[in-house]
Amino acid sequence: MNALLEVSGVSVSFDGFRAINNLTFNINAAELRAIIGPNGAGKSTFMDIVTGKTRPDKGSVTFGEKSLSLLKMTEAQIARAGIGRKFQRPTVFEDQTVAENLTLALKAARGPWRVLVWRSTAADADRIDALATEVGLSDHLARKAGDLSHGQKQWLEIAMLLAQEPRLLLVDEPAAGMTLAERERTTEMLVNIAKTRAVVVVEHDMDFVRRLNCKVTVLHEGAxxxxxxxxxVTKNQTVIDVYLGRG
Amino acid sequence: MRLIALLLAFLFSSMSAPVLAQQAAQIVAENRDQIEKPSRQTIGPVITALAESGDPMADDILAAWEAKRLVIRKADGAMFISAPDGAGFTLTALDGAAAGTATKGEIVELKPNAGVRGLISTALVQFTLSDPDPVKRQAALDSIAKDPKAEALTPLRASIAGETDATLKAQKERLERLLTLRFDPDSAARVAAIDSFGADLGLDLRGALNPILATTIVAATEPPAANIDRTLRVGRDVDPVAAYEILVAAGLAPARLTLDVQRDALIANLKDGMVGGVALADLDSRAARDRAYTALEDQGAVPFAATDDEAAAALAAYQFYEVYTETDPAVTAAAKAALDAIGTKVGVMQTADLALDGLSLASIYFLAAIGLAITFGVMGVINMAHGEFITIGAYTGYVVQLYITDYTASIIVALPLAFAITFAAGVAMERLVIRHLYKRPLETLLATFGISIALQQILKNVFGTQARPLTSPAWLDGAWVLNDVVSISYIRIAIFVLALVFLGFFLWLMKRTRLGLEVRAVTQNPTMAASMGINPDRINMLTFGLGSGIAGIAGVAIGLFAKVTSELGTDYIVQSFMTVVVGGVGNIWGTLAGATMIGGLQKVIEFFNPSNTLAAQTYMILFIILFIQVRPRGIIALRGRAAGD
Amino acid sequence: MRPLLQPRHRSMLVFLAGLAIFTIGVTIAAQFGLVSTSFVKTLGKTLCLCLAALAMDLIWGYAGILSLGHMAFFALGGYMIGMWLMYARTEEIVIASLMNSGLPATPEEVQQGIATQIFGVVGASDLPAIWGFAHSLPLQLMLVLAVPGVLALVFGWLAFRSRVTGVYLSILTQAMTLALALYLFQNDSGLRGNNGLSGLQNIPGMDAVGQETISLWFFWASALALGVVYVLLHAIVAGKFGSVIRAIRDDEARVRFLGYSVESYKLFVFTLTAVITAFAGALYYPQAGIINPAELAPIASIYLAVWVAIGGRGRLYGAVIGAAVVSLLSSWFTGGRVPSIPLGFATINWVDWWQVLLGLTFVAVTLFAPKGIGGVFDRLTGVHTPDRKGAPLGPDDGSLQEREAQQ
Structure with a gap:
């Protein structure tokens, strides 16, 4: 089975500091993967590279069956190709209603002209309802996203990600700031999502990672x-040295 | 003692004068016949003898002779210098003593012919060129240099050997060569004189060489026997219309029919609504009018005039030659070579001059922009009222000069005072407005714009719309002249120095003082800085005050050469923004680089399009917009994570 | 018709009703001679400025791009229509005068006569190439939209492509305006240098119609244009497109990760608003009668932003109200009709002090009432601002502030 995302031999440095050093990483089309690593291991930079925010100095990043090179694509093109990203802090459009936020994310044509003539269909409305129900926001569709609680914003963002129907999801510390019950629900949901698509979870919290019960990649010093x-991996001596020896 | 001294002085003067006077008067007396009836062939030695006598009176005698003021008194046959005085004349003896007056009937004027007068005037030139008084010699040289004539060459040459003053001697020798290359009859001597200069940058040399290369355009069927520069191709080297006009002027072709002439002729020949067989109503096209005119030509009603075809045929029949008025090809060739060499050297010098100009403009932009760069770079605040702070600085200088009349002292007082006033204004603005708008750069921009229009109008209401004088001290007048091409005014040098001082001051402040350390800390990480006991509020206030204060000082400097009006700052504000944006934010070297680039570029564009400063600015802004494409964060950009995006 | 009665369309309906009443009222007043022709012109011009402010609100209030160059497009639109007005008008005069001179005019003579008439003032006698379309109204009308549109497209493409945002973009647009103004100030720019184009109030072929009628026609046209564009822009901002550009205003990086090409949207909005502004300018200058490069001064464009801010950005009616209130007050104060205030030691003459008042008012609005005049309507309709402890609604420079938002 071919990998969905292939990152090979990627390096990038900022002002002499090597944030990513000859990194190679693969993930399959329906796989849940956790990435752990100490601060400064290059987790965020890795996600920046995959989503097109940062250009690597060398290496290749390819995506999908046709092995599209992501290095020549803009952030928007990469997103349209099917890569969704959830940020650590919830980033939703606070001045817009939950429904508007979901409409923005809904899989549809993204060009200005097409958006200008876009009209909501019954199918779109149903899909938005379904997504809102899934994350427990169906009563809040008309509220402005800025009024939601922190947890609700996290859920809204996850719903927006699902609305995009990505093939690969990059999720940055989804459990941060969540209650125990919310964490359990999030775990369940991520496992569920990963049945149909690839999900990469970057996480600090070992308990949460354990709950995900998936393959783990440990990053250290950009590799x-x-x-x-x-x-x-927790039995690996170097990992113990990196995590515990220094911590 | 005094009596003896007086006696001695009297004795001395009365003794020396007659001895010399006798010489000039003596020469006249000895050659009396020749002087009364001079001939060009024989009078030479007499004039020379007079000129070389060394007697101060000889000058007057020769001048009077040339001006037909040398007279003979009929009563005793004595010779005098006369000067008109009312109806009669005052007479002066040839030894300089006053000799009373005479009526017109009592005297006979000597009237030398033109040839003789020419000889006398040459002698006079030589005389003044050898005058014992260096001021007079200088004046004579200057008058020759101003209006060079062939006649001046001989006396000039003659006077060189006896010249004692080294400077004057050098001047004489230079002038002699300049005259030689133009007027010497010997071709080789002229070429040698031209070559002797090499690539000299003097304007006088170019002034002497250019007339040699003056040309006229001659139309002929075969090459004329003249010093031909080149053959002109019609349509390429010479405009066909101009070429045809040359033919017309030379009488080689009939004048062309202009539309106005044709029109007037047609109207004049209008009969019964018809002209030359064409109905009046149909005359609304060129073709119809030409047809009517040709018909009139055939009738002989109008003069024959060339049509386009005839003109083209006439042009084809003739060759056009550019001919030197100077007939000697060797000389023109040498002059051309010399001018080419000079042109190259002038080009190099002009580049140097341009660089100086650019540098001086860059220092002005740097001064105007540095305050803006501080507030923008450190605080992320765009201060649209920055231009008004510059204006306030300039007005401060003006007000100070109302009370302190000594310009040097007033500038010394105005600089710190302008800093203090604009510093206070900046701090007040920061406390009252900007503090409430941190992290909202666009709102800050608009709010400071509101302050800007209010301030500008207040200044206009207080000081009026007329430009106020801000005069620079006398020692800043004038320019440092390197040669005829490269020069720079002292005031620009002063501004350059001021810019350097500010660069140094800023570097010292940021790198060597506690305040600079704290400013850098707040810029890089405000939260961390606050937790270490630095009060970011205080730092922001001081930074803003500092940026504004520097604008005030820049205002005084700019006011010294620009018109001080309430719109002074507005003229610099966009350039200042450009400087900051092009240079890159948050780095003084970036501002310096931005100012250098914008100043230099503007001067270079102005050089290529000298008539048009407006166009220069247009192209410069276009260039900046394109430059932003290549380096969106400016010349010196913070990279990576420090850039904060 | 039912969707039109939805609450989100209410403001538009109220606005259109108000505009209609205003237009009819002014028309009736003009018919009965209650308002002067020049005042009708002032009102017509004000409507055009409102139209420009609408465009400004779309780009700044909705898309968060503080353009300081839109009045350049306004003036360009004016220049384009002015070229036809001046050419056609001069053509009439030249043909009439050549008629009297003995021979019927040739096309070359007419051309030459027009060129001399128009360009004698800058010492030229040839018609520059850019006047090649000036003889034709349809072509020149096309240029009214095409020239500013293409300029905005090229400039916007360059600026947005290199991801210039925030104050950088503002300064760049300001520089663009300045460059254009300086270019037009030159005598050899082909647009009569600082003389500009004049006599634009004389509509060719309409000599028989008096200015009092023409001024009403233009007033109606301006009102119609304002109404139509308002509806158009309302449709844009109320739909998904509006949602996208507001999202770009508050957090453009997030919009990118949703797969939208932020640059295309910015370029689209920049060009669309440029074209609307140019259209407004083409209606404005025939009423003003004269246009010169001073109209492109960077300060004019900043005023446009000031109007939108005073009206309340991010709401279309706010822009219209802001532009109308400030520009009418401005002409009232600077017209010398406001009584001076004697203070004993000095007298406040409003012709001199209006700018100061405006500047300080604007600072006060920015500091204390970010919703501007629009805030009054929020208060009347019971809309509150959210309590966000001072946090803006997004990370970007142009994002809505807490006190600008509606709960």
Whole structure:
């Protein structure tokens, strides 16, 4: 089975600091993967590279069956190709209603002219209702997103990601700031999503990662230190040194 | 003692004068016949003898002779210099003593012919060129240089050997060569004189060489026997219309029919609504009018005039030659070569001059922009009222000069005072307005714009719309002249120095003082700085005050050479923004680079399009918009994560 | 008709009704001689300025791009229509005068006569190439939209492509205006240098119609244009497109990750608003009668932003009200009809002090009432601002402030 995303030999440095150093990473079309690593390991930079925000100095990043090179595409093109990203802090459009936020994210033509003549169909309305129900926001469709609680914003953002119907989801610390019950629900949901698409979760919280019960990639100093099940990597001596020895 | 001294002085003067006077008067007396009836062939030695006598009176005698004022008194046959005085004449003896007056009937004027007068005037030139008084010699040289004539060459040459003053001697020698290359009959001597200058930058040399290369355009069927520069191709080197006019002027072709002439002729020949067989109503096209006119020509009613075809045929029949008025090809060739060499050197010098101009403009932009760069770079605040702070600085200078009349002292007082006033204004603005709009750069821009229009109008109401004088001290007048091409005014040098001082001051402030350290800390990480006990509020206030204060000082400097009106700052504000944007934010070297680039570029564009400063600015802004494409964050940009995007 | 009665369309309906009443009222007043022709012109011009402010609100209030160059497009539109007005008018005069001179005029003579008439003042006697379309009204009308449109397209493409945002973009647009103004100030720019184009109030072929009628025609046209554009822009901002550009205003990076090409949207809005502004200018200058490069001064464009801010940005009616109130007050104050205030030691003469008042008022609005006049309507309709502890609604420079937002 071919990998959905192939990152190979990627390096990038900022003012002499090597944030990513010859990184290679693959993920399959329906796979859940957790990325862990200490601060400054290059997790955020890795996501920046995949989503097109940062251009690597060398290496290649390809996506999909046709092995599209993501390096020549803009952020918007990459997003349209099917890569969705959830930021650590919830970023929703606070001056717009929940319904508007979801409409923005809904899979549809993205060009200015097409958007100008876009009209909501019954199918669109149903889809928005369904998504809102899934994340428990169906009563809040007409409210402005800025009025939602922190957790609700996280949910809204996840719903927006789902509305995009991406093939690969990059999720940055989804459990941050959530209650225990919310975490359980999030876990369940991510596992569920990963049945049909690839999901990469960047996370600090070992308990949360354990709950995800998936393959884990450990990043350190911009490169892969270890890969495998959580139990496997936590027994790895270098990982212990990096995590515990210095921590 | 005094008596003896007086006696001695009297003795001395009365003794020396007659001795010399006798010489000039003596020469006249000895050659009396020749002087009364001079001939060009023989009078030469007499004039020379007079000129070389060394007697101060010889000058007057020769001048009077030339001006037909040398007279003989009929009563005793004595010779005098006369000067008209009312109805009669005052007479002066040839030794300089007053000799009473005479009526017109009592005297006979000597009237030398033109040839003799020419000889006398040459001698006179030589005389003044050898005058014991260096001021007079200088004046004589200047008058020759101003209006060079062939006659001046001989006396000039003659006077060189006896010249004692080194400066004057050098001047004489230079002038002699300049005259030689133009007027010497010997071709080789002229070429040698031209070559002797090499690529000299003097305007006088170019002034002497250019007339040699003056040309006229001659139309002929075969090359004329003249010093031909080149053959002109019609349509390429010479405009066909101009070429045809040359033919007309030379009488080689009939004048062309202008539309107005044709029109008037047609109207004049209008009969019964018809002209030359064409109905009046049909005459609304060129073709119809030409047809009517040709018909009139055939009738002989109008003069024959060339049509386009005839004109083209006439042009084809003739060749056009550019001919030197100077007939000697060797000389023109040498002059051309010399001018080419000079042209190259002038080009180099002009580049240097341009660089100086650009540098001076860059210092002005730097001064105007540095305050803006501080507030924008450190605080992210665009201050649209920055231009008004510059204006306030200039007006401060003006008000100070109302009370302190000594210009030097007034400038010394105005600089710190302008800083203080605009510093206070800046701090007040920061406290009252900007503090409430941090992290809202666009709102800040608009709010400061509101302040800007209010301030500008207040200044206009207080000081009026007329330009106020802000005079620079006398020692800043004038320019430092390197040669005829490169020069720079002292005031621009002063501004350059001021810009350097500010650069140094700013670097010292940021790198060597506690305030600079705190400013840098707040810029890089306000939260961290606050947790370490730095009060960001205070730092922002001081930074803004500092930026505004520097604008005030820049205002005094700019006011010294620009018109001080309430719109003074507005003229610099967009350029200042450009400087900051092009240079890159948050770095003084960036501002310097931006100012250098914008100043230099503007001067270069102005050089290529000298008539048009407006166009220069247009093209410069276009260039900046394109430049932003290549380096969106300016010349010196903070990269990576520090850029904060 | 039912969707039109939805609450989100209410402001538009109220606005259109108000505009209609205003237009009819002025027309009746003019018919009965209650208002002078020049005042009708002032009102017509004000409507055009409102139209420009609408465009400004779309780009700044909705898309968060503080353009300081839109009055350049306004003036360009004026220049384009002015070229036809001046050419056609001069052509009439030249043909009439050549008629009297003995021979019927040739086309070359007419051309030459027009060129001398128009360009004698800058010492030229040839018609520049850019006047090539000036003889034809349809072509020149096309240029009214095409020239500013293409300029905006090229400039916007360059600026947005290199991701210039925030104050940088503002300064760049300001520089563009200045460059254009300086270019037009030259005598050899082909548009009569600082003389500009004049006599634009004389509509060719309409000598028989008096200015009092023409002024009403233009007033109606301006009102109609304002109404139509208002409806158009309302449709744009109320739909998904409006949602996208507001999202760009508050957080453009997030919009990119949703797959929208932010640059295309900005370019689209920049060009659309430029064309609307140019159209407004083409209606404005025949009423003003004269246009010169001073109209492009960077300060004019900043005023446009000031109007929108005073009216309340991010709401279309706010822009219209802001532009109308400030420009009418401005002509009232600077017209010398406001009584001076004697203070004993000095007298406040409003012709001199209006600018000061305007500047300070504007600062006060920015500081204390970011919703501008629009805030009054919010208060009347019971709309509150959200309590966000001072946080703006997005990370970008142009994002809505807490006190600008509606809950």
């Amino acid at each position: 892969v230190l270890a890969e495998g099940s959580l139990d496997h």
